[in-house]
Amino acid sequence: MGVDEDGYIFAACTFFAKNHPGEMCGSNGLPLTPSSVTILGQAQRLLHLEHPNLCTYLDVIRCKHERIIVVSEVIGKSLNDFKSKFSFDQIMNIGLQVANGLNFLHKQDIMHRTLSDDNILIDNYGYVKLFNYGMHYMTKGGNEIPFPLGLPRYLSPEIILGGGGPSADVWSFGIILLELCIGKLWQNLRPGPILRRILTLVHAGNTAERIAREHDHYDAYKQVPETLRNIIEKCLKIYPSGRATFSELVHDLSALDSKQMVEVKRPQGLLGCKLQVLYHLWQLAGGDIQSELKKNCLIKNSPPILSMPIAILLDGSTIGGKTGALFDRRIAMYSLKLLKQRLSHISPHDFYPLMHERKKEYDAVTLPKIIRERDTEYQFYRLLWFNRLLHGYPHTASYIRAEAEIDIPPLVRGDVWAALLGISGDIEDQYERIDKETPTPTDRQIDVDIPRCHQYCWLLSGERGHRMLKRLLKAWLLTNPQYVYWQGLDSLTAPFLYLNFCNEARAFACMQAFVPKFLHKFFLKDNSSVIKEYLAKFWQMTAFHEPELATHLHEIHFVPELFAIPWFLTMFSHVFPLHKIVHLWDALLVEGPSLPLFMGVGILRQLRDTLLSSGFNECILLFSDLPEIDIGECVKESIIMCRSSPRSISYRRFTKETISKDPMDLIEVPMDVLFSEICPRISLSDFFSLMCQEKCCVIDIRSNLLFDKSCIDGSINVPYSGVHLAQRELRALGLRPQRAIADAVRLNKNVVIASAEHETAQLFSDYLVKCCVPRVCILHGGIQALHANVPSLFTVPPPRNNGNK
């Protein structure tokens, strides 16, 4: 498509949605959704329509006081701005392109209803696009706005009478063609007389002729080629049933059209990028939609004190007060100048990154994610790169994962998540096959929960959002009959819906892939053992990384059952707002299913000071309404914790991962043993690799007799029988062990307890946690197992002079 080098490439128009009079409640007893929210939800579908004869919608913004701003692509100038007349060939060509656009819309079940000469745009090469064709659709047939849709002279008789189906667009199209042939109709008339004239047309035999006569253009009309006249007359039939449809019109017009369209080369460089990307970057570069609207007086801020109502009755009906401003059909236009300047120094080479080329390092990587997401240049590179990778999906899955580890550009987050979850195949078809309509017993609960789920997000709070969320939940429950609806499932679904608002099938596919990976068996009717195991593991991780905090919480009997169930059941989506969840889940999807445990620890770590000084009641209060958490920090810390912890210590039995049968990896213990343990167990193979990397300090708590016979190379002997568990000081262990443990803590080494019998190991590890030693774990199977499997680690200690010091 031809894009002028320095021309305007998008435009915005604005209007007010209807205000609900007084206090009205919907059928569910909750307050009615504001009209602007409904429009916002409805308009989302328009953002995903693409057709060569339609200007792409780029954004719909909801502002204060029910204002809606619609941003859309724009090209060339409108029919209205052309002063010269078109030749009949040109008219037929324009007609064909317009009909193509409208045909596409009607196929999508969208009526235009506002077709007029100022929203048909033509560029320098003669390409035609319809502009702002979605007003009727997004406002639900004009129901959500206070003003009437369309211009009087393009209204068909049946619309004036209060009816009107898709064929009303055909009428408007006919009027447009007629105007192109014989000039503007009913100029200088007020709406009333125009409408009256249109209504009297019902008595005419040939509408087009009658109109031409009315305007003294009958001769001009007769000079129009008969073929074109036929088409106009087919459109201007009084009865809609008699009118042609757009598919017929496209057929007829393409037979007549003889114009060779100029091949326009796809623009290179910046303008070759997708419009959505350009718009996004333009905004990052400081582009401000509202300021231009204000400059053109399309947003006038009347002081609120002047529009105050004079009274409000008990039922909520307001008296007095001015309503919103009048609807102004003008638009504000925007060029890319700002963005071009910002990116002017980027070489044309960079627009086409090669996949196997060594990538440049950007210094922005060290900045927090929130700042990176607002950095124009960084996002520019990232978007180019991600778009390229996503283009190659699923073959590029591993690249995408590697890049997602750094960060995910917000604009493509939905696509990247789907890629990370391995979504591929014909998901639409699969989703179509699921019955989302037939009522089920859980519907009631779902209906109760949905209007309470992330309602600050306008997309999710609208009627459309509610309906889709319900469909998704029903579909998921039906496809997973082993599971039941647990409250919180709605919150879990919300982020997927939010990112795939116009792609329900993908939202479903993501959900379907996410649950088994992260929440396997969580939604069973009896999920108590799954949740108990998860919480026990979480508690062990807390002891592992935050021993002091864990000891305090143990002592005040503040157990995770009291606060952490919603955290893990919803993967934190019930606890945080969406803009935080997406960052949390970005990390989750890359790092895998053990990360949430450490995220829980990360949250506790942020609240550490408060928790340490709180008793049981204060803790309950604190978690009943969680204070602000710095998610960036929490994610960073949890990833560090997760990566530095041996894999086996976060092992859970209820996962979908295949369990290795190798005794070296085996770590499973009965549930009741697990619940009694404060410190996690480490598997032999993890222990072996830690030993090889010299990342652990081994404490052997057997008696010194056994130790002297044979021990793990480099281990320290602290005979259990000599330890006073009541004395919570490392000093009590003796100088050498104390120094060894202090060194281990300083160097971030893991402290592994090895013993002959498990009970003593457990008691001793608890003791170490109470002494605030982090990273304490127990060697699974103890010395015997290790000796049986890895005898090479054992050695005979050098004889000591005076026994233990």
Next chain:
Amino acid sequence: MTAETIQNTIKTFRFSFPTCTNEDLLFKLEVPVEIPHAGSTRELVQRLINMFHIPVYLEDELNEKLAEFVYEETKKFHNERDETLLNKLKNGELNVEGTVKKWEKQFKENIVEYAEQKGSSEEEVFAAAYHKLVHSPALETILQVENSYATTVIDTLKNRDEDIKKLTERQTEEMEEKVRLLNISSTEEDINELATRHFEEQSFAAGRWGSQLDALKQAQRARHRAWLMDTLGQYHEWDQALHTPENSPLATFCPSPLAARSAAVPRPALEESFTIHLGSQLKQTHNVRIVAMDMMQLCTVDHNNPLDASRRLQTALSLYSSELSACVVVSAGGPSQGGGTPLAALQVATAAADHHFPALDAQLRDIEERLKEPVEQRNISVGRGKPGVAAGDVFITRHSNLPDVHLVFHLVGDDAALRAGDITSRHPAMLGLRNVLKAAACNDVSSISIPLLLRHELSEETTAAWCLRRAELVLKCVKGFVIECGSAGGGACLATIHFVAPPNTAPDLFAALANLLPTIFRTSNPVKAKTKPA
């Protein structure tokens, strides 16, 4: 416009396919389908296949047939409806004139191109001018001018009161004299005559002063507005370089001895403030403050006090901004019923000329007038016996000459239960409060003062326990309302909420009330500097 008239219909979709043993014998399928069909036809096909165990090889055919059926039926649906309409029109059965008028009205009232009045109203122009000027170096002059105008009015008021007082004294003397001489030199008739004359004198004096005051206020208002518009013109000429307007009416006043007065203003001693977070997932930050004082203190200004001048400055700066301040007062009755103490106090407070909005009396009269019809209709529809406003109704007055507020929400509510008894969250006064907060949030009020106990003074029947109970109810309800407003409007509306306890609240009761706040609202954590271990 159109969708109201759309009535969906149900059409039956028929489909048949051969039975497996006999090609001529057909299974027949009949499904009612709503036209226009809102969902996807392909999904409906899947449901049919599942429910009726239709062989899958028919899937494609069924998809095609059903889509076609819905398309044709929808088209027919629209066409038939339109045809009926058009036929009616042809036969003259429709009220063409009415329809056209309706459209005409719609276009005229809602779309700029067809609207009669274009551009801004005079009110808006003045608002813009004033807003610009108060944000320019002219601010101080404007405030001084306004202050001196106000002083003039107050002085005139004082003179009036004195004059009338003197008159009354003289009349009393005269009357006493006459009464003393009753049956000596005067008769009862004389006395009656004198009383009549006195009454006439009184009303004459009141009338004279009244018209003088009105004239003064009118003149001030006109002069002030003219001067402001004039100054704005100069402001544009000089662009940014304006310092102090030259032609200010201040020249005609002697500079008021502003600094002479002592600067000590008795500010409320009992107050405490918190920063709170509201909302379960997305948190919104608000400031709440609890203070014991007379609500009317927000509205009274001492024109000779420089500190009060700075209070005025705040409201002047934000008068036409989107950060308004408001207060809620519990009013005994409707706008005309005198309203009890707060309204009377407000009358006094707003005595000086309002250069932006009509005087309080005029506003109240206007409200009374415009409220009459809707209130009556409402009363009939809910079957309320008493006429006039009911508890929970709210009327709103606007002011430009008060020190701390721009808007006063008058919440009607004066029943025994509200004054001293226990009320629930469904009490009309609470619902009224909800409407107030909603209206405030919708109209850019960023700071609002709410009477914590829904009454303005303490009395014997209000025990400490009662106060705590009432305060808890109000706080909890307000919390709910603010969350509700926040989710509907979005953005940080109602940034500051002041809870005003009666001025005579005892310190220990106040402390108990203040302690309620952090238990009901989640206060935000203080930002702690991180102490990194060395």
